[in-house]
Amino acid sequence: MQINFAGREIAIKLVYYGPALSGKTTNLRSLHQLTTEQSRGRLMTLETKDDRTLFFDMLPLTLRAEGANPGTGMTLRIKIFTVPGQVLHASTRRLVLQGADGIAFIADSQVSETEHNAASFLDLRKNLTDLSLSLKSLPVVIQFNKRDLPKVRSDEEIASLASRGREPVFKAAAVNGQGVLETFFGLLQVTWSKLDGEHNLSQLLGIQSNALLPMAARQLGLKTDVATLLSACVGGVLKKEPK
């Protein structure tokens, strides 16, 4: 996270991680389609000719918090990156991961991909360690993508897996846009609550702590309300109970 007081900007970096071909770029494409032009920038994709992500994709979202007085408004920039999933791009993954504030791990629901999911998660953990970060201190949500395919883990299996883990879990078929907003808002929720707790960002933006997500939903032109989106979460802890 970066705070630029002179430019009246706060920048948050979210990273979509996961094994090759699990649908990270598809998530970003769908997110791009499901939001209005007003608050999101162009989707930058750097890919090879066979549609595999070469370096990363980036989707910038720009939220505007009008301050109480003119000239006190702040801009919240949310930059969403994907990493290249292919094993050979290890160094690029580490570069992209640097400085991440929150991570959405996009897993492939197909039973045959179980090992790739696990290997990629271990790769994530190792890369974070190399960057002196840790999974303990980073907000993470998990998405089981490709629910529309045959031979995927059943909802019951995912519910039971999710109940065992710490991370909030979402189900998605990103190619149809299903679960994409839910995952993004889940990630935004856990990331915001951590960053706000540590840096008092809501005060900087001049908003209530719980007003960010509704504000984001409004500015991104969503029809669904935040509570409905977040209710799609299975397992894990989305909201910290106030102490």
Add this chain to the structure above:
Amino acid sequence: MTAQAPPSQPNVSIEDLVFDGRIRLEDLVGREGLDELCKSFVTLFGIPVRIYSSDGALLADAGAEHELCGYVNTMPDGRRACAATVGGVRSQDPGESGDVTRPCFTGAVYRVMAIEYDARRVGRLIVGPFLPSTLTEPPPTLLAVDKGVEADRAKALFAKMPRAKSDTVTRIADHLKAALDLILFSGHKAHVTSAMHLASVRESYRQLEEKTARLQEAFDRLKELDRLKSNFLATVSHELRTPLTSIIGYSEMLSEGLAGELKAEQADFVKTIHDKGEQLLSLIMGLLDLSKLESGTMRMTARGIRIDPVLAEVVSTLTPTARKKNVQLILDVGPELGEMRGDPERLRQVFLNLVENALKFTPASGSVTLSARMSDDTGDEGDESDGLSLLAPTRAKIVVRVADTGIGIPDREKTKVFDAFYQVDSSSTREYGGTGLGLSIVKRLVEAHSGTIAIEDNAPRGTVFVVSLPQAAPVDAPPVS
């Protein structure tokens, strides 16, 4: 092995690569490109267009001066007023809304608009001067700007100024900004791609370097271990040789009857002890030679010698062995062989070993040929006659070939046979004896003469060992491995 250290962190962040927050118009699009873009708009709409960077530098300027402006500028007060207006426009901030209209005393207006990229202001677009479509008469400020202004002339030129509706200009400007935004995005993407490419190459290079350093460390340790092994071998060989000399000496004395006559069977036993002792001694000498060659402590002389007597001696030494095996041993030495520098004793050892080997692996009624010729074959790639008049004298060499009609050496074994202790057939029941030291010693001795040794096939069967010895090369101490 030491534990693998975690790779250090990359020294650039992706934010640096994307130059997030520091995006400058002029970094993403060339001035020529901007100029062309503006000119095409002027051609379409006839209104001048200028683009300024966020720090006020003029990046593009298209559109000719209006005749009215030229006329006003011919007069001192007019020139002053015009300069003040233009200066004001140039420093005008587009304000919160990003679109400000600024009037001129001629009645014309300028529109100053913000250029945004990624929701940040990166520059300004100035459109004008043009006349608002509602203005039909020149305003009094035009006629009053200088006492030299002639009303009729001013009126005529005023009529020639381009006119535009405010919302038309807005549409034109929006279109220009949209085109510019696309160009900026393309430029940004190209920049990010190449920056990422460089960064990941650098990152891979860094990782490779770390790996290379670890390998080098391991290699150095192995080299040190190898040196210790050679030292150990030398010491042990030396210590083995001392008691062995006594065993050979005393068994010799026994067989010569110095301690009394021996019975036939006793003499036989003692001779076996003596023979095996000699065999063991030659093995130990081989080990000693090898360790000396490896540690670089082998003493060699370098003087002018002829190779033909050396080869002749080898053949005469081994003729009895060849005859016993019923193998033909042929010596074929060219007439033109000159002198070379080398150690005749070591060269004798080389060829004795090679011919002995050849005889060992050649079946009865086969043949072993030892031949020597001069050569100035460069052995390099390309045309051999390239600059030969210059190179030939430095490349003259004596090529000695030891050809047999034996069992041959499989291709994949051809480089390994020179490794110490290596045997093509390493099974315990192998047919041919030997320690596997000979060829490795041969190779090192040849290399100590700056020569090379290679293996070729001998059609239709058998092997040729080809030893090339440079004629002029000095004899080096063998390379310290």
